[in-house]
Amino acid sequence: MAWVICAVAPAAFTAETAAPDASAAAVAEAPPATAAGAEATAETVMSCMRANVPQQLRLRELVVRTEEADGDVRTLRARMYVMREEGRAMVTMHVESPSEVRGTSYLWRELETRDETFVFIPELNRVRRVIGSGADSGVMDSEFSMRDLQQVQGSFSSGVQHYLGEGTVEGRNVWKMRFEPGEAEPTSYTHVLADVDQMRCVTLRADFVDEKGVVKHFSAQAESLTESDGIAYARHVRMDNRRSGRKSFAEITQLEAPDDLPRRIFLPNAFYLGR
Amino acid sequence: MMRWLNALLSRPRVVIAVATLVSALAALTIVLNREDGGPLLRVDASFEALIPGESEEGRVMDRLEQFFGASEPLLAIVHAEPLFAAETLRAIADAHDQIAQLPGVANVTSLASAPNLLFNEPDDPTLDVGSVTQQLARNPEQLARVRNSAARNPMLAGVLFNADTDTAAFVITPEEGAAEGGGTELDMVALAQRISEILSDTEGLEQPAVTGNALISAATSDAVWTGLIRTLPVAVVLVVALLALSFRSTLVVVLGSMSIGVSLLVMWAVGAVADLSLNMVTAIAPPVVVAFGIMFSIHMVSEWLRHSVGEDTRLARRAVGAVAVPLLLNGLTTSIGLAALGLSPLPAVREFALLTVTGVVSLTILSVSYLPALLLLMGSHIGQQKLPGEGIAAKAARWLATFDIRWRRHLVVLGAVVVVIGLIMAQRVEPGSAYVENFADNAPVRMDYNRINQQLGGAATISVLLETPLDHVLLDPGVATAVDDFVQWARSQPEIGAVASYVDHVKVLNAAMQPEVDGALVYPDSARLARQLVNFGGTDAVRGLIDPRQRHARLTIRITVDHSSRIRDLAKRMERQLNALPPALQASVTGTPVMAAYTVDRIVDRQWLSVGAALVAIFLVLLALFLSMRAALIAMLPNLLPVSVYFGLLGITGIGLNPATSLVACLVIGVAVDDTIHFLARFNAEARARGSEGAAVSHALRTILRPVTLTTAALCLSFGVFALSPLSSHTEFGLLAALALFVAWLTDIFITPALGSMVRIVTLWDLLRVDLGQSPQYTVPLLTGLSNRQARLFALTARYETVPAGTDIMREGEVSADICVVVDGQLEVWVTRNGQRKVLNCLFRGATLGEAGYFGQKRTATVTAKGETRILRFDANDLERLRRRHPRIAALVLRNLNRIQAERLAHATAMLR
Known part of the structure; x- marks a missing residue:
C-alpha cells in the first residue's frame, strides 16, 4: 500500500562535486570521481555516492507514470521537498493531480531507530500518523518506494557493501556493487546489485534481489543524465517489478537545491500547508 | 465392393504392409506432435477443458482475467485453538513467511500480512496499518483489542479467519502462469504439498488443508490417468480372456488385438494433430475403442471360423463377403451415434466424438481388410475347430424363437410400455456434475x-x-x-x-x-x-x-x-439480484464453477439434439437399407428401448446428466442398432429361403445369438471396468453404458425377433444381389413399366427360386395359388392324356404361368424344368404385402397381370373360333 510517498530518482540524491555547470555531454566526458588509475574499493565508491547527496532539494514537478501488467497507464504529478538533517532524510510530497486527490500530502521522516509517516487527507482535513508499514510501499501507488530509493544508493541503515569490479552500461564505465542489509534492516531483500556510474557516482542499474531472485529492476536512462544547481541526476528513471509485471516511470523536471527550505514543510502539523 | 475385397484378400501381404506403414506414420505423428520433452499423452483435466471457448460466459471470464489476472489462488487453512493467542499468531506469521519464500509463490495473504485498519482507538492520532500479527507483536497486552478489531473488519473476518472454528486461512497466489501448461500442474501439487508440510511442521498449528482449482485439476488429471491405466489394461485382459474362451485360439486373440492396436494408434495420432489432451471425457475414448474393436473382431473371426477358412482364399472371400456389409453398416451406424456427440456444447465431448469416430472408422476398415489378411496368412496355425458354445446357442435360439413368436404381441407391447415409462421418467432428468464430489469420500x-x-x-x-x-x-x-x-x-x-x-x-x-x-x-x-x-x-x-x-x-x-445444479441456481439468483444495481453498472456472475455449471446445463438441450440427430441419421440409414419406411421404423423401435431405459434410470436414480453420462445415449444407439441390423438381415434371408417365419426366427437367432452375446459381453465388460475408476462420473458412465447395452441385448433377442416376425423385410444388399437378367421390364411382361429397382423389389417380395432340371414346378390337378414367372431357363408344359405325355407348350424367359390357380382353379397342366431354371414365385399374400408396402409397384404388376390374362383370354377365344 502506498502509505508512503515520495518518488525521486536516486540520481537526484547524488551530486557531482566537480563541474557544477557542465552540460549533459560534458558530464559524460567528465573525469571519474575517484582518482584516475586508483583502484576502486567499496569504501571509495560509497564515499563518492554519499558525498553527492544534497542537504536540501526541491522538485517542482515529479511525474510518475505507472503501467499495469495489462497495459493500463496512470499518471500522477506531485511536488517534493527533501531535507537532510544530521544524516537523516525528511521528505514531503504534495500531490498536484489528478484533481480529485490534489492536496493529499505525505511526510516521511527517517528517525534514529525507525521511520515515520504522516498523511493528510484534504477532504477530511486531518493528519494521521501512520505506523506499521511505510517505506516499503510504493510512492503514489507506483513501484518506487522510499526504501528502494534508499537502497539503490546503498543507503541501508546498516549492512555491508561489496565492490565487485567494473563494467559498462550503455557505453559508460560503471562500478559493480553489492549492497547487503544488516540483520535488523526492515527489508525483504537479501541484497541489491547496483551499477554505479564512475563519472557521477549515480546508480544506473540496480536489481533488488530476495531469496527467490530479482524482485525489481531499477534503471536510469544514461542519456537523460543532466545537471541542475550543481546536482547531477537522471531525468528519466524506471522501476520494473519482475513479479507483478508492473512498471513505473518517473520524470523529474525543475530540480533545485535551495539554500533554505522552510522547516515547517517537514513538521507533522504543518507539512500539508506548504503547497 | 466385392471386387475390392477380392483384391485385398488376394494380396494379404500388401494389406499388412500398408497397415504397418500407417501404424508407423501414426506413431511418428504422435512423437512429432508432442511438446518438447513432454509426455506422449497429455492430461488436462481442468475445468477449462469442459468449457466452450466462445461464449458470453467465456468472454466475461476473459475480461475478468484481463483486469484481475489469470492466476488462481490456493487456499490453505489451519486450526489453532485459541486462534487469537500470541503464540498462535506468531506461528501464523512464521508459516506465512515460510510460504512466501517458496518458489512459485507470488503473494501470500493471511492474518500476518493483511492490514487491520480498525485497530486504533477513537482518540488515537496514530493509524496502525500493520497486520494482526504485527499489531499483536507491537502491543502484546492488547490481545482483546486486536481480536475485536479483526472480528469487526470485513476484509479479515470470514475471509482470512473464522473465529467460530478457530481457523486461519492463507490465500496463496502462485506466480503468473504457474498453473498453466502440462508440467506445471505437478508444480502446483508440489507447492501445495510444501505448504501443507510447512503448516504441519509449525508448532501450534494443526490440521492443515489446502485446496484450489489447480489442485483439483491436478487431482482430476491424476485420477484420469490412474483410471486409464487401471481400466484400459483390465478391459483388455477381460476381453482377451473372453475372446480366448470363445475361440480357444491364442493366435486369433493376438491378431484381433493387432487391428485394435493399429486403430488406437491412428486415433491417438489424430488426437495429437488436433492437439487434444486427455481429460475427464476423452480419457473414456481409448477403452471405448478397444471395446468396439473387440466387437468387430468377434464378428469377423466368428464368420471366419464358421466358414473354416484356413488358408483357402476362396473361402476367405466368402467369409468376408458374408460379414463385410454388416460390419460396414455397424461402423456406419456406430460412427453416426458417436458423431452426433459432436453437437454437444462441451469441447471435451466433441473431442471424444472426434477420437471415437476416428477409432471406429479405422476399426471398420481394418476389420474387413487387415484382420482377414492376418487371418489368411496365419490360417494354417489357426485351425478349423468348432466354435465352443454353438450347441448351447442353437438350443437357446430354438427356445427363444418359440418364445418370441408365441408371445410376440405381449413382448412388443411390453417393449412399448417400457419405452413410454422410460420417456416419462426421462422428464425428470437434470443436468448435474460435481467436480470435487467426483472423488471418493476418502480422497485427500x-x-x-x-x-x-x-x-x-x-x-x-x-x-x-x-x-x-x-x-x-x-x-x-x-x-x-x-x-x-x-x-x-x-x-x-x-x-x-x-x-x-x-x-x-x-x-x-x-x-x-x-x-x-x-x-x-x-x-x-x-x-x-x-x-x-x-x-x-x-x-x-x-x-x-x-x-x-x-x-x-x-x-x-x-x-x-460443488454441484453444478446448485451453483447454477445460485448464479441465477445472483443475476436477478444484480438487476437491481444502477444502470451504469454492468454486472456478470462468472468464474470457472459458474461457467462449468452453465455449460453442463446446456448438456440437456444438446443431449436431445444429439440423440435426435443420431436417431434420424440411423433411421435414414435403415430406410435406405430396408427400402421401406415401415421396416425402418420397426428396426428403430428396439433401439429406442435401451435409450429410454437409460434416460428413465437417470430420472429415477437422480444421477445427473454430466459430460461423461451424456455420452451413453448416442453410444448405445450406435451399438444397439448393429445387432438389430444383423438379426433383421439374417431373418429376412432365412424367411425368404424357408418360407416359415418361425424357422426363420430360429435360424436367424441361431446365427447371430453367439456373436451378438459375445460382443455384448465384451462391451459390457469393457464398460463395466470403469467401475474401477477413481472418478464417480466415470463409474456412472461405465455402469450405465453396460446396463443400457445389456438391455439392448435383451431387446435384440426378445423384442426384435417378435417384431421381425411380423414383417418381411427387403434389404439393400438383397436388392443388389437380385439378378433378373437384362432389361426385365422389356423382356418380362409382368414387369413391364417397372424400373430396375422396382422390378427387384417385386422380386424380393416374391420368392426367388432356382429349380434344377426335371423338377415339377406345377402338377396337373393340384390346388395351388402360386403364380410363377420365368426369369431364365426353359419350362415344358404338358398333360397326361390316355397315359401319354402330351407337351402343350414350352415357356422361356418372361413367361407367366399358374394364374388359373391364383383365381382358385386347379392346375390344368404340369410344368417341368427342362434345364436349371430360375423363377419368381408369388401368391396372393405376397401381392397384398406388395400393395401395402409398395402400392405403385403393386398397381403396375396387377395391371400387367390383367393384361396378360386378357391377352391369354383373347388368344383362347381366337383359338376357339
Whole structure:
C-alpha cells in the first residue's frame, strides 16, 4: 500500500562535486570521481555516492507514470521537498493531480531507530500518523518506494557493501556493487546489485534481489543524465517489478537545491500547508 | 465392393504392409506432435477443458482475467485453538513467511500480512496499518483489542479467519502462469504439498488443508490417468480372456488385438494433430475403442471360423463377403451415434466424438481388410475347430424363437410400455456434475476441500464482475452503496461462505481515518473522499478487487457448494439480484464453477439434439437399407428401448446428466442398432429361403445369438471396468453404458425377433444381389413399366427360386395359388392324356404361368424344368404385402397381370373360333 510517498530518482540524491555547470555531454566526458588509475574499493565508491547527496532539494514537478501488467497507464504529478538533517532524510510530497486527490500530502521522516509517516487527507482535513508499514510501499501507488530509493544508493541503515569490479552500461564505465542489509534492516531483500556510474557516482542499474531472485529492476536512462544547481541526476528513471509485471516511470523536471527550505514543510502539523 | 475385397484378400501381404506403414506414420505423428520433452499423452483435466471457448460466459471470464489476472489462488487453512493467542499468531506469521519464500509463490495473504485498519482507538492520532500479527507483536497486552478489531473488519473476518472454528486461512497466489501448461500442474501439487508440510511442521498449528482449482485439476488429471491405466489394461485382459474362451485360439486373440492396436494408434495420432489432451471425457475414448474393436473382431473371426477358412482364399472371400456389409453398416451406424456427440456444447465431448469416430472408422476398415489378411496368412496355425458354445446357442435360439413368436404381441407391447415409462421418467432428468464430489469420500483432495468448506466457509471461488463505462464510477457513493447492498444480500445466501468487496475496503479506510465515528462501517459520502482514501490506501490491498481506474471491480465470493445444479441456481439468483444495481453498472456472475455449471446445463438441450440427430441419421440409414419406411421404423423401435431405459434410470436414480453420462445415449444407439441390423438381415434371408417365419426366427437367432452375446459381453465388460475408476462420473458412465447395452441385448433377442416376425423385410444388399437378367421390364411382361429397382423389389417380395432340371414346378390337378414367372431357363408344359405325355407348350424367359390357380382353379397342366431354371414365385399374400408396402409397384404388376390374362383370354377365344 502506498502509505508512503515520495518518488525521486536516486540520481537526484547524488551530486557531482566537480563541474557544477557542465552540460549533459560534458558530464559524460567528465573525469571519474575517484582518482584516475586508483583502484576502486567499496569504501571509495560509497564515499563518492554519499558525498553527492544534497542537504536540501526541491522538485517542482515529479511525474510518475505507472503501467499495469495489462497495459493500463496512470499518471500522477506531485511536488517534493527533501531535507537532510544530521544524516537523516525528511521528505514531503504534495500531490498536484489528478484533481480529485490534489492536496493529499505525505511526510516521511527517517528517525534514529525507525521511520515515520504522516498523511493528510484534504477532504477530511486531518493528519494521521501512520505506523506499521511505510517505506516499503510504493510512492503514489507506483513501484518506487522510499526504501528502494534508499537502497539503490546503498543507503541501508546498516549492512555491508561489496565492490565487485567494473563494467559498462550503455557505453559508460560503471562500478559493480553489492549492497547487503544488516540483520535488523526492515527489508525483504537479501541484497541489491547496483551499477554505479564512475563519472557521477549515480546508480544506473540496480536489481533488488530476495531469496527467490530479482524482485525489481531499477534503471536510469544514461542519456537523460543532466545537471541542475550543481546536482547531477537522471531525468528519466524506471522501476520494473519482475513479479507483478508492473512498471513505473518517473520524470523529474525543475530540480533545485535551495539554500533554505522552510522547516515547517517537514513538521507533522504543518507539512500539508506548504503547497 | 466385392471386387475390392477380392483384391485385398488376394494380396494379404500388401494389406499388412500398408497397415504397418500407417501404424508407423501414426506413431511418428504422435512423437512429432508432442511438446518438447513432454509426455506422449497429455492430461488436462481442468475445468477449462469442459468449457466452450466462445461464449458470453467465456468472454466475461476473459475480461475478468484481463483486469484481475489469470492466476488462481490456493487456499490453505489451519486450526489453532485459541486462534487469537500470541503464540498462535506468531506461528501464523512464521508459516506465512515460510510460504512466501517458496518458489512459485507470488503473494501470500493471511492474518500476518493483511492490514487491520480498525485497530486504533477513537482518540488515537496514530493509524496502525500493520497486520494482526504485527499489531499483536507491537502491543502484546492488547490481545482483546486486536481480536475485536479483526472480528469487526470485513476484509479479515470470514475471509482470512473464522473465529467460530478457530481457523486461519492463507490465500496463496502462485506466480503468473504457474498453473498453466502440462508440467506445471505437478508444480502446483508440489507447492501445495510444501505448504501443507510447512503448516504441519509449525508448532501450534494443526490440521492443515489446502485446496484450489489447480489442485483439483491436478487431482482430476491424476485420477484420469490412474483410471486409464487401471481400466484400459483390465478391459483388455477381460476381453482377451473372453475372446480366448470363445475361440480357444491364442493366435486369433493376438491378431484381433493387432487391428485394435493399429486403430488406437491412428486415433491417438489424430488426437495429437488436433492437439487434444486427455481429460475427464476423452480419457473414456481409448477403452471405448478397444471395446468396439473387440466387437468387430468377434464378428469377423466368428464368420471366419464358421466358414473354416484356413488358408483357402476362396473361402476367405466368402467369409468376408458374408460379414463385410454388416460390419460396414455397424461402423456406419456406430460412427453416426458417436458423431452426433459432436453437437454437444462441451469441447471435451466433441473431442471424444472426434477420437471415437476416428477409432471406429479405422476399426471398420481394418476389420474387413487387415484382420482377414492376418487371418489368411496365419490360417494354417489357426485351425478349423468348432466354435465352443454353438450347441448351447442353437438350443437357446430354438427356445427363444418359440418364445418370441408365441408371445410376440405381449413382448412388443411390453417393449412399448417400457419405452413410454422410460420417456416419462426421462422428464425428470437434470443436468448435474460435481467436480470435487467426483472423488471418493476418502480422497485427500475431497477431504481437504470439505474441511475448508466446513471450517472456513466456502472452498471454491466465483466472482461478480462489475463494469462501468467511465473511470472512478465505482467509487461513487450511490453506486458503491448499491454494490454493498448486493454484498449484504449475498452474505445471507446459504451457499455463500464469504464475500470480499472493494466497498468493504473503502468503508474500512473511512472508519480508520475517522475512528471517533461509532457504529457500523459506512461508505464515504463523497466520491472525492473515496478517491482520496483509495489513493492513500493504495491499490495493493485491493488489487484483486478493483482496478486502479476504478472502472472494473470483482466481488470475490467463496461458495460452499460443488454441484453444478446448485451453483447454477445460485448464479441465477445472483443475476436477478444484480438487476437491481444502477444502470451504469454492468454486472456478470462468472468464474470457472459458474461457467462449468452453465455449460453442463446446456448438456440437456444438446443431449436431445444429439440423440435426435443420431436417431434420424440411423433411421435414414435403415430406410435406405430396408427400402421401406415401415421396416425402418420397426428396426428403430428396439433401439429406442435401451435409450429410454437409460434416460428413465437417470430420472429415477437422480444421477445427473454430466459430460461423461451424456455420452451413453448416442453410444448405445450406435451399438444397439448393429445387432438389430444383423438379426433383421439374417431373418429376412432365412424367411425368404424357408418360407416359415418361425424357422426363420430360429435360424436367424441361431446365427447371430453367439456373436451378438459375445460382443455384448465384451462391451459390457469393457464398460463395466470403469467401475474401477477413481472418478464417480466415470463409474456412472461405465455402469450405465453396460446396463443400457445389456438391455439392448435383451431387446435384440426378445423384442426384435417378435417384431421381425411380423414383417418381411427387403434389404439393400438383397436388392443388389437380385439378378433378373437384362432389361426385365422389356423382356418380362409382368414387369413391364417397372424400373430396375422396382422390378427387384417385386422380386424380393416374391420368392426367388432356382429349380434344377426335371423338377415339377406345377402338377396337373393340384390346388395351388402360386403364380410363377420365368426369369431364365426353359419350362415344358404338358398333360397326361390316355397315359401319354402330351407337351402343350414350352415357356422361356418372361413367361407367366399358374394364374388359373391364383383365381382358385386347379392346375390344368404340369410344368417341368427342362434345364436349371430360375423363377419368381408369388401368391396372393405376397401381392397384398406388395400393395401395402409398395402400392405403385403393386398397381403396375396387377395391371400387367390383367393384361396378360386378357391377352391369354383373347388368344383362347381366337383359338376357339
